[in-house]
Amino acid sequence: MNGILKYLSIIFSIGLIANCNPSKSKNTPVQKQKNEVLVLGTIHSGHHTDSVYNIAYLDKLIRQIQPDYILAEIPPDRFKEAVKGFKRDDSISEPRVMRFPEYVDVVFPLTKEMNFEIIPTAGWTQPMAQERSQKLRAISKDSSRVVDWKAYLKANKRSDSAYKATGKVNDPYFIHTDTYDSIQDISLQVYNKLFNVELGLGGWDNINIAHYWNIEKALEKHRYKGKRILIIYGAGHKGWFLRELRKRDDIKILEMKSFLDAIQ
Numbered sequence: 001m002n003g004i005l006k007y008l009s010i011i012f013s014i015g016l017i018a019n020c021n022p023s024k025s026k027n028t029p030v031q032k033q034k035n036e037v038l039v040l041g042t043i044h045s046g047h048h049t050d051s052v053y054n055i056a057y058l059d060k061l062i063r064q065i066q067p068d069y070i071l072a073e074i075p076p077d078r079f080k081e082a083v084k085g086f087k088r089d090d091s092i093s094e095p096r097v098m099r100f101p102e103y104v105d106v107v108f109p110l111t112k113e114m115n116f117e118i119i120p121t122a123g124w125t126q127p128m129a130q131e132r133s134q135k136l137r138a139i140s141k142d143s144s145r146v147v148d149w150k151a152y153l154k155a156n157k158r159s160d161s162a163y164k165a166t167g168k169v170n171d172p173y174f175i176h177t178d179t180y181d182s183i184q185d186i187s188l189q190v191y192n193k194l195f196n197v198e199l200g201l202g203g204w205d206n207i208n209i210a211h212y213w214n215i216e217k218a219l220e221k222h223r224y225k226g227k228r229i230l231i232i233y234g235a236g237h238k239g240w241f242l243r244e245l246r247k248r249d250d251i252k253i254l255e256m257k258s259f260l261d262a263i264q
Contacts, residue, residue, distance in 0.1 A: 036227070036254050037231065039238050040232045043175075069118075069227060070117070072118050082094040096126075124211075128200070132202025155186060156187045173260055191204055215241070
C-alpha cells in the first residue's frame with residue numbers, strides 16, 4: 001500500500017509541474033504580433049534627376065527600413081519575367097517594370113544584399129491603360145464635355161500651384177505627410193468624381209481598389225507574423241492606401257519621418 005501511495009504521489013507531483021509550465025498549457029493564448037507597415041511614396045523617373053530624393057537616397061532609406069516584405073507597384077503577370085531577366089542579365093528588361101527606377105536601380109539590386117521578399121501587387125494591365133488613354137483623349141475632344149474637361153484642367157493647376165507654393169517639391173519629408181496627400185487630392189478627387197465610372201478599370205478609385213485588393217491579400221497572408229512590410233508606390237497613391245490601412249486593427253502603421261531622420 002505504501003508503494004502505491006508513493007507512486008500516486010510522484011504522478012501527482014509530475015502533473016502539477018506540467019500544469020505550471022506555460023508552454024504546455026492548452027489554455028495559454030498565443031501572442032499576436034502585429035506587422036509593421038510603411039508606405040513609401042516615390043516620384044518614379046524623378047529619382048533619376050532630383051538632387052535629394054534620388055536613387056542613392058532611396059537605397060539608403062530602404063536599407064534603414066529593413067523590410068521583410070516589399071509590396072511593389074508591379075503587376076503580378078509581369079513579375080516573373082522581371083525576375084527572370086534580372087537573374088539572367090543582372091538588369092531589368094521587362095517593359096512595364098523598366099519605367100520605375102525605384103525597382104530597377106534600387107529594390108532588385110538590394111535583393112543581393114538584403115533578405116526581403118518582393119510581392120507584386122499592382123492592379124494595372126496594358127488593356128486597361130490603353131482604354132483609359134483612349135477615353136481621356138475622346139473626352140478632351142468632345143464638345144459636350146468642355147465644362148468637365150476645363151474643371152479637370154483647373155483642378156490640376158490648383159494642385160500643382162499649391163504644391164509648388166510649399167517650396168518642398170520632391171522633398172521626401174513633405175511627400176510623407178498628410179498635407180502632401182491633401183494637395184494631391186485637390187486634382188485627384190475632381191478627376192475621380194468626373195471620370196472614374198466612365199474610365200472603367202482605369203478610373204482613379206477603380207485602379208486603387210485593384211491595387212489595394214492585391215495589397216490586402218498580402219496583408220492577410222502574413223497577418224500577425226510580426227514582420228515589417230514596406231509598400232512602395234507612386235506618391236499619389238499614398239493617401240488612398242493610408243485611408244484604407246488605418247481601418248485595420250491588425251497592423252501598426254509606422255511614420256516615415258524617423259527613418260528619414262536616421263539617414264541624414
